[in-house]
Structures are given as structure tokens and as C-alpha cells.
Amino acid sequence: MNEMQLDILRLKNQGFCCSQIMMHMALDIQGSENPGLMRAMTGLCKGSLAKSGTCGVFTGAACILGFYAGKGLADDEADERLPLMLAALEQWFEGVVVGEFGGSKCADIVDDFKPDMAICGKLIEECFGQTMAILVENGFDPAD
Numbered sequence: 001m002n003e004m005q006l007d008i009l010r011l012k013n014q015g016f017c018c019s020q021i022m023m024h025m026a027l028d029i030q031g032s033e034n035p036g037l038m039r040a041m042t043g044l045c046k047g048s049l050a051k052s053g054t055c056g057v058f059t060g061a062a063c064i065l066g067f068y069a070g071k072g073l074a075d076d077e078a079d080e081r082l083p084l085m086l087a088a089l090e091q092w093f094e095g096v097v098v099g100e101f102g103g104s105k106c107a108d109i110v111d112d113f114k115p116d117m118a119i120c121g122k123l124i125e126e127c128f129g130q131t132m133a134i135l136v137e138n139g140f141d142p143a144d
Contacts (some may be wrong), residue, residue: 007025018057061127065134069085141142
């Protein structure tokens with residue numbers, strides 16, 4: 001196992017779901033913690049706990065992009081690159097996940113909403129790497 005796989009397994013064993021693991025790893029790169037944000041990410045666990053919900057790995061990745069480029073204060077503006085970054089993420093995710101699993105919902109990927117770390121862990125690792133690449137390609141430093 002590589003270091004990222006060990007981190008994913010450690011976070012899963014601490015009780016975090018896929019969307020939370022995605023955000024936790026982004027916060028780790030910054031060397032920061034944000035318990036409120038981590039609690040909020042719970043709303044995306046297991047496809048928002050709905051059979052029709054999109055996989056938490058994807059929604060977690062979208063939140064990471066928003067975390068770096070979205071509007072944060074009343075006088076802020078979202079970065080103009082955000083829609084393109086989200087489109088790039090969606091295109092990548094659909095190509096990888098829909099091609100392999102036939103859909104992008106949590107229920108398409110794992111049975112009975114029971115995370116399978118052989119599947120979900122690999123997907124987290126690949127999607128996190130892609131999310132970081134999208135940020136860097138668009139001029140963002142994930143450590144900032």
C-alpha cells in the first residue's frame with residue numbers, strides 16, 4: 001500500500017465517509033483542520049443517503065474545487081475558472097465511473113450503500129489525484 005491508500009484506510013477506520021475523506025485529505029495538504037466543514041460533508045455521505053444520490057467521492061471532489069475557488073464571503077466572487085474545473089471533474093468522473101459501473105450514483109457503485117474499500121478506496125485515490133491535478137492546472141496551489 002502507498003501512503004495515500006494508508007491515509008484513506010486510516011480515515012475510513014476513524015469513521016469518515018467518502019466525501020469526508022476527500023475533504024480531510026485536502027485539509028491535510030493545507031495543514032489545517034475544519035471540524036465544521038467536516039460535519040457539513042456528512043450530508044454527502046453515501047450519495048446523501050438517497051438511492052438516487054450521486055457518489056460521495058464525486059460530490060466531495062466538487063466541494064474541494066468549491067473550497068478553493070468558490071464564493072466565501074458576501075463581498076467575494078467565485079473564481080471564473082470554477083465552472084470549467086467542475087466540468088472537467090464531471091467529464092473525468094463520468095468517463096471513469098459510468099464506464100466501469102454503469103452509473104455515478106453510490107448505489108451503482110456499491111451494493112446496499114455498504115462501502116467496499118477495494119472499490120471506494122481506489123476511487124477516492126484516483127478522484128483525489130484528478131481533483132488536485134485540476135486545481136494545479138488552473139493555477140491553484142492545494143497547499144494554500
